[in-house]
Amino acid sequence: MTGCLLDARLAVERGDFRLDVPLRVAAGEVVALLGPNGAGKTTALRALAGLQPLTAGHLTVAGSDLDRPDRRTFVPAEHRSVGVVFQDYLLFPHLNVLDNVAFGPRRHGANRRTARRSAGDWLARVGMVAHARRRPGQLSGGQAQRVALARALAVRPAVLLLDEPLAALDARTRLDTRAELHRHLAAHSGATVLVTHDPLDALVLADRLVIVEEGRVVQEGDAATVTARPRTDYVAQLVGLNLHRGRAENNHIRVADGLLLTVPERLDGDAFVAFRPSAVALHDGQPAGSPPNTWPATVAGVQRHGDNLRVQLDGPVQVAADVPPATAATLRLIPGQRVWAAVEVTETHAYPAG
Amino acid sequence: MTLTEHPVRGPVGSRRPRGAPRRGGGVPIALLLPALLGLAFLTLPLIGLLARTPWSTLPQRLAEPGVLAALRLSLLTATLATLLCLLLGVPLAWLLARVEFPGRRLVRALVTVPLVLPPVVGGVALLLVFGRRGLIGGWLDQTFGITLPFTTTGVVFAEAFVAMPFLVIAVEGALRGADRRYEEAAATLGAGRWTTFTHVTVPLVGPGLAAGAVLCWARALGEFGATITFAGNYPGRTQTMPLAVYLALETDVEAAIVLSLILLVVSVVILAGLRDRWISTP
Numbered sequence: 298m299t300g301c302l303l304d305a306r307l308a309v310e311r312g313d314f315r316l317d318v319p320l321r322v323a324a325g326e327v328v329a330l331l332g333p334n335g336a337g338k339t340t341a342l343r344a345l346a347g348l349q350p351l352t353a354g355h356l357t358v359a360g361s362d363l364d365r366p367d368r369r370t371f372v373p374a375e376h377r378s379v380g381v382v383f384q385d386y387l388l389f390p391h392l393n394v395l396d397n398v399a400f401g402p403r404r405h406g407a408n409r410r411t412a413r414r415s416a417g418d419w420l421a422r423v424g425m426v427a428h429a430r431r432r433p434g435q436l437s438g439g440q441a442q443r444v445a446l447a448r449a450l451a452v453r454p455a456v457l458l459l460d461e462p463l464a465a466l467d468a469r470t471r472l473d474t475r476a477e478l479h480r481h482l483a484a485h486s487g488a489t490v491l492v493t494h495d496p497l498d499a500l501v502l503a504d505r506l507v508i509v510e511e512g513r514v515v516q517e518g519d520a521a522t523v524t525a526r527p528r529t530d531y532v533a534q535l536v537g538l539n540l541h542r543g544r545a546e547n548n549h550i551r552v553a554d555g556l557l558l559t560v561p562e563r564l565d566g567d568a569f570v571a572f573r574p575s576a577v578a579l580h581d582g583q584p585a586g587s588p589p590n591t592w593p594a595t596v597a598g599v600q601r602h603g604d605n606l607r608v609q610l611d612g613p614v615q616v617a618a619d620v621p622p623a624t625a626a627t628l629r630l631i632p633g634q635r636v637w638a639a640v641e642v643t644e645t646h647a648y649p650a651g
Numbered sequence: 652m653t654l655t656e657h658p659v660r661g662p663v664g665s666r667r668p669r670g671a672p673r674r675g676g677g678v679p680i681a682l683l684l685p686a687l688l689g690l691a692f693l694t695l696p697l698i699g700l701l702a703r704t705p706w707s708t709l710p711q712r713l714a715e716p717g718v719l720a721a722l723r724l725s726l727l728t729a730t731l732a733t734l735l736c737l738l739l740g741v742p743l744a745w746l747l748a749r750v751e752f753p754g755r756r757l758v759r760a761l762v763t764v765p766l767v768l769p770p771v772v773g774g775v776a777l778l779l780v781f782g783r784r785g786l787i788g789g790w791l792d793q794t795f796g797i798t799l800p801f802t803t804t805g806v807v808f809a810e811a812f813v814a815m816p817f818l819v820i821a822v823e824g825a826l827r828g829a830d831r832r833y834e835e836a837a838a839t840l841g842a843g844r845w846t847t848f849t850h851v852t853v854p855l856v857g858p859g860l861a862a863g864a865v866l867c868w869a870r871a872l873g874e875f876g877a878t879i880t881f882a883g884n885y886p887g888r889t890q891t892m893p894l895a896v897y898l899a900l901e902t903d904v905e906a907a908i909v910l911s912l913i914l915l916v917v918s919v920v921i922l923a924g925l926r927d928r929w930i931s932t933p
Contacts, residue, residue, distance in 0.1 A: 348838070380839065381836065387833055389837075391857070449839075452841060
């Protein structure tokens with residue numbers, strides 16, 4: 298693919314686990330590999346870094362093959378132009394902050410003086426100059442994260458890889474670090490691949506999301522597309538939507554036995570229908586006049602969700618409904634309670650599944 | 652040591668008198684008695700040594716040329732043997748810890764053989780290999796004119812043979828315990844395997860390496876059986892402190908005590924110094 302700095306099909310087979318992820322990243326682009334734990338995101342990252350050889354597929358950066366098993370090409374990690382920010386940073390405990398950052402430039406041929414000066418510059422960019430003489434053990438999580446970023450960037454990598462860069466931080470530090478990280482990633486001229494299981498990290502930091510489940514890409518696109526049109530339960534949960542798959546005929550979608558939903562779009566064949574939990578209204582009896590999109594359901598669980606309560610419903614389909622506490626009190630929403638659920642046609646959104 | 656940390660469980664706990672210490676006071680006699688006996692067993696001989704030391708004649712005895720020569724030779728050979736062990740043992744430990752190869756378990760077992768072999772047997776084995784008519788010794792003698800038995804180099808060989816397993820085992824354990832992901836991080840920063848080894852792996856296993864070297868040095872310093880078998884007992888050339896002690900015991904008990912005391916003091920001082928500086932005890 299022309300115009301893409303990084304072009305890969307990352308295929309790794311290890312025991313029962315199979316990873317097969319096509320990936321293209323342009324220069325200056327930030328792509329997030331988003332997926333649940335065990336989806337193979339970290340394996341993909343290790344394959345990009347050269348720490349895990351591919352068993353099939355290819356990895357090409359700036360037109361040269363780094364890993365192509367069918368041609369027996371494999372460039373080891375130390376000869377790739379990559380920078381990696383590891384999940385727990387892996388700052389060398391025996392070196393101070395400055396020498397940690399200078400480690401890369403030094404290995405790339407700079408003399409000690411030049412390497413240290415360059416390291417100082419990078420520490421200045423991440424605001425860590427004052428801590429240059431400290432040992433990694435004396436840093437807070439947020440500080441260590443910034444040093445790790447400086448260390449990875451100091452080798453001026455064509456590809457920057459970040460493995461759950463914010464996962465080890467507490468909530469407050471995370472907020473600040475996320476904004477700062479966004480600034481640094483935007484300034485990076487190479488390709489950036491970010492691995493995370495946190496949708497917020499992915500939405501804030503990445504230009505494009507690649508969603509990986511069980512070693513395969515299940516959805517790909519910019520944040521707006523993915524959040525508006527989730528294609529798997531995992532993505533739907535991430536973005537907080539009810540998602541059901543069914544067969545569409547004109548503006549009806551049969552999502553389960555006995556449940557036919559009416560949607561605004563006219564479609565045919567396999568289709569998804571999505572609606573927000575707050576669009577689901579609950580009633581203690583069947584709504585008068587039998588409007589469309591109503592069905593009997595059983596309360597499976599209730600929990601706080603912001604100012605509202607999120608009610609999990611069993612029935613022909615499993616649905617989450619957000620209701621105000623007052624409604625919950627009137628309906629006496631306790632597990633096992635039978636209710637009627639209703640969704641306005643205009644609140645639903647259908648799109649083809651093919 | 653609070654009740655919330657150790658919740659009282661059932662009647663056994665509740666019968667304990669209030670305020671009584673929960674640990675320390677509860678050491679069973681069946682453990683305490685053998686522990687104290689063990690301590691006495693290890694320290695009494697040292698106390699005996701101090702008690703029998705001829706303190707009045709100590710200065711002259713220390714000044715005797717044979718004593719200093721033996722001490723110098725002991726320190727020199729133990730240090731050289733340790734260096735030899737580091738040079739060969741660290742790569743061997745790395746190989747055992749990091750590289751999968753067929754027969755690795757067998758190699759590991761072979762490495763530890765000198766640990767269980769009686770040192771005298773080790774000395775005999777060294778003679779059979781490095782002796783003038785040995786497997787390699789004959790060739791060394793004819794080709795380069797090098798003879799190892801009954802030389803100072805022979806002492807170093809004998810000590811290294813006996814002491815190296817200590818180093819290999821300690822370093823291999825440290826390497827296995829080290830987080831290999833630091834090595835991966837080094838690789839992503841452009842470090843080749845050798846640079847990673849010298850700049851990341853070795854510093855990371857530093858404490859284990861130091862502990863292994865100290866153990867190795869201590870073992871070499873005390874080496875007797877293999878040394879006397881392979882290198883003989885020539886004053887100034889192969890007579891190390893343990894050999895001098897043993898020899899003195901036959902003629903002059905007081906001299907043996909003085910030599911033993913020196914060996915004891917030197918090793919304790921050096922080990923204690925290194926321990927504080929290098930080895931962090933948990």
